[in-house]
Amino acid sequence: MTKKRKHIAIVGGNFAGLTAATKLSRRHAVTVIDASKHFEWMPNMHELLSSVKTPQGLRLDRAAIVKQAGHRFLRDRVTALQPPLGRLAMAGGRELAFDACIVAVGALWNTHHIPGAARHALPFRSVDDSLAVAQRLRTLLQQGKPLRIVIAGGGISGIEALGEILRRHRDDPSLSVEVIEAGARLLPGLPAELDADLRRLCTPYAVNFRTAAAIASVSAKGVRLADGTRLRSELTLWTAGLAAPALLREAGLALPPLGWADVHPSLQSRHFDSIFVAGDAAALPRAVAKQAYNAIDMGALAAANVERFLDGRALVPFKPAPKPVLIAFGDLQTYLIAGRHVLAGKVLAGAKEGVYQVFMSQMAPEGALSSVPAAIGRLWQGWRQLARPQLLSLADLKQLPDRLAIRLL
Numbered sequence: 169m170t171k172k173r174k175h176i177a178i179v180g181g182n183f184a185g186l187t188a189a190t191k192l193s194r195r196h197a198v199t200v201i202d203a204s205k206h207f208e209w210m211p212n213m214h215e216l217l218s219s220v221k222t223p224q225g226l227r228l229d230r231a232a233i234v235k236q237a238g239h240r241f242l243r244d245r246v247t248a249l250q251p252p253l254g255r256l257a258m259a260g261g262r263e264l265a266f267d268a269c270i271v272a273v274g275a276l277w278n279t280h281h282i283p284g285a286a287r288h289a290l291p292f293r294s295v296d297d298s299l300a301v302a303q304r305l306r307t308l309l310q311q312g313k314p315l316r317i318v319i320a321g322g323g324i325s326g327i328e329a330l331g332e333i334l335r336r337h338r339d340d341p342s343l344s345v346e347v348i349e350a351g352a353r354l355l356p357g358l359p360a361e362l363d364a365d366l367r368r369l370c371t372p373y374a375v376n377f378r379t380a381a382a383i384a385s386v387s388a389k390g391v392r393l394a395d396g397t398r399l400r401s402e403l404t405l406w407t408a409g410l411a412a413p414a415l416l417r418e419a420g421l422a423l424p425p426l427g428w429a430d431v432h433p434s435l436q437s438r439h440f441d442s443i444f445v446a447g448d449a450a451a452l453p454r455a456v457a458k459q460a461y462n463a464i465d466m467g468a469l470a471a472a473n474v475e476r477f478l479d480g481r482a483l484v485p486f487k488p489a490p491k492p493v494l495i496a497f498g499d500l501q502t503y504l505i506a507g508r509h510v511l512a513g514k515v516l517a518g519a520k521e522g523v524y525q526v527f528m529s530q531m532a533p534e535g536a537l538s539s540v541p542a543a544i545g546r547l548w549q550g551w552r553q554l555a556r557p558q559l560l561s562l563a564d565l566k567q568l569p570d571r572l573a574i575r576l577l
């Protein structure tokens with residue numbers, strides 16, 4: 169007698185969800201559901217602000233990747249997930265029954281209920297968000313008036329966005345930037361020397377950093393800080409904080425107040441055995457950074473553990489691999505951080521570019537005619553814009569040993 173194929177639903181098809189899909193065996197009936205057409209590579213999204221990257225270079229066709237893995241893709245949004253019934257419902261009216269489900273819905277931008285922020289600040293969470301910021305920047309600069317930018321958040325996204333704005337527009341005398349960070353220093357949680365180095369690099373430009381500062385409200389004219397200071401701003405970019413998607417709480421996977429899905433070390437939900445949660449949406453007993461490299465590894469483990477669960481085998485715990493963090497600061501600097509150790513140097517831009525190229529080529533559907541020119545385009549663009557100027561700069565190469573030695577903490 170042939171065994172009945174088990175149904176596995178994957179909600180969300182970006183880093184964690186798509187990785188899970190590519191790892192799941194074709195002996196199961198797997199359906200990936202995501203509201204948008206494209207996989208998006210967020211770690212290089214800031215480069216849209218300087219046109220170093222194009223939207224096409226950061227996107228891959230989700231349906232083609234899922235099809236190549238032998239599974240089904242539905243472009244839709246899951247509106248209700250009912251773990252006890254093994255069912256989910258989609259905005260388009262469809263319903264799907266599942267034996268197990270991988271939830272990989274990521275995170276949303278978080279304006280922390282600050283009055284006016286959702287209305288007047290621009291989010292920075294997707295390729296479309298980044299294009300909207302780039303367009304707004306261009307329009308404002310063409311007007312030839314003073315362009316005052318406030319960046320809410322001095323974490324990785326805010327700093328990388330600032331770097332690209334400076335790469336493209338730092339010689340424009342009308343531009344000035346205020347970076348507001350609630351923590352005591354820039355890049356909170358990372359070595360303190362980074363804060364000092366960023367401030368040093370920005371000395372020649374009209375950039376002001378305010379740390380231990382909180383935004384109280386945002387309006388069309390600017391922001392007001394908690395201490396009463398008012399800052400005029402023609403463009404307020406919001407990069408501060410992440411929020412959990414409501415679906416997690418509504419499905420009973422998360423408890424208030426934070427709303428991330430509680431999981432066992434195996435990524436199995438603490439509330440429902442048939443649900444596994446991977447990527448930013450998951451709250452492990454020992455928190456891991458909400459970063460793409462963890463989401464990819466969690467996606468792979470969720471796939472393996474769902475198969476073990478369906479076969480009645482023991483589950484395996486998630487062991488986050490220690491990976492260095494690469495932070496690009498436009499064409500001014502790139503940092504590689506491994507624990508307490510920091511390397512800094514423009515040549516490291518090639519390393520960040522390499523991570524991007526390798527992942528995109530591995531994920532791109534094989535044999536898809538459209539992917540060949542896209543891959544060549546990505547490589548050429550990356551080489552032309554980033555690697556070539558950095559790697560072939562003799563001055564930089566000569567300085568390399570010093571830079572590394574100086575920054576090795």
Ligand SMILES: Cc1cc2nc3c(=O)[nH]c(=O)nc-3n(C[C@H](O)[C@H](O)[C@H](O)COP(=O)(O)OP(=O)(O)OC[C@H]3O[C@@H](n4cnc5c(N)ncnc54)[C@H](O)[C@@H]3O)c2cc1C
Pocket residue numbers: 179180181182183184185201202203204210211212213214244245246247272273274275292293294324325413415446447448449458459460461462463494
């Ligand atoms: C500007 C920026 C820069 C970053 N830089 C880095 C970096 O340099 N290095 C790094 O490691 N990480 C970086 N990250 C973090 C990284 O992008 C995230 O950790 C990663 O995207 C998490 O992957 P995920 O699969 O959990 O979620 P996501 O990638 O957010 O994917 C979630 C998917 O779920 C879908 N979805 C959500 N709700 C539903 C629903 N109800 N129904 C159907 N589909 C749904 C969404 O459409 C989306 O495709 C950056 C993030 C940003 C925003």
